[in-house]
Amino acid sequence: MVTRRRVTIADVARHAQVSTTAVSKVLRNAYGASPAMRDRVRAAIDELGYRPHAAARAMRGRTFTIGVLLPHIRNPFFADILDGLSAQVAETDYQVIIVAGGAGLKEEVRAIEALVDRQVDGILMIAPLTSRADLDKVAETMPAVVLGRHEKSTAYDAVDDDDEYGASLVVEHLIGLGHRRIGHISQKDASRGRRAALPYSIREETYTRVMREHGLGDEIAVATTSWTEEGGYIGTRELLARSPRLTAIFAGADQAAFGALAAVHEAGLSVPGDISVAGYDNTRMAALDHIALTSVDQDGVVMGRTAGRLLLERVEGRTASVRFSVTPTLVPRRSTAAPPG
Amino acid sequence: MVTRRRVTIADVARHAQVSTTAVSKVLRNAYGASPAMRDRVRAAIDELGYRPHAAARAMRGRTFTIGVLLPHIRNPFFADILDGLSAQVAETDYQVIIVAGGAGLKEEVRAIEALVDRQVDGILMIAPLTSRADLDKVAETMPAVVLGRHEKSTAYDAVDDDDEYGASLVVEHLIGLGHRRIGHISQKDASRGRRAALPYSIREETYTRVMREHGLGDEIAVATTSWTEEGGYIGTRELLARSPRLTAIFAGADQAAFGALAAVHEAGLSVPGDISVAGYDNTRMAALDHIALTSVDQDGVVMGRTAGRLLLERVEGRTASVRFSVTPTLVPRRSTAAPPG
DNA sequence: ATGAAAGCGCTAACAT
C-alpha cells in the first residue's frame, strides 16, 4: 500500500494557473467563473484525474451522500426499495451508502449515529425500531425520510404502505374462500415506544380486527416469531400443534411464508389441499411457479423512488413534511384455496 | 430541520477545563493523559453527549469506517458474508458501510470511487468486475481485501471459496447418480479483463472439464443468463427445449436454481423424478423442506469474518498479502436423484 | 470576474 498523495484542488489550480477559489466555483457550478476559466479548470481536472475529497467537503458544505438505514439485507423486499432509490439518485451527484441496523435497538441507534457522524446530506430510515422522539431528533439534524412507519411527524417525510388495507385484503380473501381457523405469524416487537407504528403490529392488529368482525374472535391464533424463513417455520409448527387444526396461515411477510410452506410440507400436509398459506410483500420468489404464493404487492420500487425524491427535495430546502402512502393489492396464487371438507 | 451546532472537541475541552489535545488523547487512548484527566474528559463527553465528527477525523487520520462493495443485495449469500464481517467488526470502533455496485462495470467503478473518496480505512470488494489493474490501484490507496476472485495479488488480501472443487462436487455427484445429459446455468460476463477470475467462469469451466473427463463432452449444454430467479427460469426453459431432454441441471447459484425449479415445474415435469436440480451457496431457502435443494456450502459467515479480520490487520499495518480459501462441501438433498428410466 | 484568506473539527508534532 503506497500512500500516494491525492490530487487536491490546489494541484488543479496550479495546473490551470488559477486560484483555488476558481476551481471550487467550477466544481459547484457557482456564480463567478467565465466560460474560458471553466474550460481551463475542467481540462485540468480531467488531466489530473481530480476527484473531490468528500471529508474536506463535509467540513464546510455537503458530502453528496444519502445514508440508508436498513434493518438487514436478507429481505428481498428491501432490495426493491433500494432499486427505486438508486434509480432516483443515479442521475444526481449523490451517492447512496447503506448501513445495516442489526437485530436490536442498540445496534440500530449506533448505525443511525454512524450515518449522522458521517455527515450524510440526508437519511432514509427503513422500518426503524427507534422511538418517535429519537426519529424527530435525527430529523432535526438533517433531512430525513422514514419508510414503513405509520406515524405523523412534522420533522420528517413518511413513506408507507397501507398495511391495514393490505392485511385486510388477505384475511378477507381467506375468509371469502371459506376459512374460519386462520392463524397469523407476527414478529416479535423490538421497538421502543408505540409498537403500533410498525408494519408487523398493524398487520397483526388488522388480522385480529377482521377476524372479530366476521365473528371469528375465538379462532384467533397468533404465533409471534420473526419474519425470516426460520421464524415462519417455527411459528407454523407452533400453529399446527393446535387442535382442531387450522386451515389457513397468513404470514406477515413472504420470507416467513416460505418457512411456513416448509413446515406444512414437513408435517405431511399439502398446500393448499390441507392448509392455505399467504404472505406479504410479493417478492420474486413468491411468483415462481413451484411456490405460487398468494401475497400482497406494495411496490417497493415506487416506495424507494419516492423516498429518494422526497429526500432530495428536503436536501434542496423543503421543510414542510409530506406523507406518501402506497395502496397495496392482493396477488392470489395457488397457495390459497377453499379449505378441505 | 433546526441546524443545531454539533458538540465539538473544543466544547468538551472547555467544559472539562482542559486543552483540546487532552480530549483528543483521551479519545484515541493515546499516551500522555493522567487517569484524573481521563476521568474528567470522559465525564464531560458524557455530559455533553459528544461524538467525534467523522469528516474532521478523516482530514487527519482515520474515519473508523470499513467500506464494502457489494454487487447488489439480492443474493442472500451476501448477507451471510456481511453477518460474518459485522460480527468481526462489531467489537471494534469501526463501522461498516455498504455501497451497491449495480449491474455494470461503470456503476461499480463509481461505487468504488465513492468509497475511496469517503476515505474509508479499509475496503472489502465482493466479487468485483473491475480489472486486476484497477483493483491493484485501489489497494495501493488503502487496505483492501477482495472476496470471490481467484487471482494472486501482492497488493490486497484475497478470500475465496474453492469454486473449482465445489463445482466438481456437484457435477461428480450428478454423474455418480447416473446422469449424462447435465445442463449448466452460468452468468453473463460483465467483467473487464480475465474472465477466468470470477466464480461464474470457474464453475462453468469446471463443469465443462468434468463432463469431458467423463467422456460427456458431447452432452455439454450451458445457458448463460444471470444468477437470479429470472435468469435461472429463462436459462432452464432454454435448456429444456433441447432434445433429447437433459436429466439434470446444475445452476451456478441457488437463486438461479430456484428459478430453474419453477421452470421445470411449469413444464409439467417433476423434480427429481424427471429432472434433478442442484444449486450453489447453500442459502437458507435451499434447506427448506419443500425446496430441499442440493447445493454447495461455502460458509459465507466464515468468509466474511475472515475478510474482516484480514482487513483490520491491514489497517493496523500488515502489508504482506494473504490468501484465505474455504473448502466447500456438497449438501445433497431431495432435488437430486437418479435419472428416470 | 477573480483571488486572498479565514475557518470547518480534528490530530500530531512540538514546546513547556
Place this chain on the structure above:
DNA sequence: ATGTTAGCGCTTTCAT
C-alpha cells in the same frame, strides 16, 4: 503530563 499550534482540503465571505 499538559498545552500550543500548524495544518488536512475544501467552501465562502470579502476585497479587488
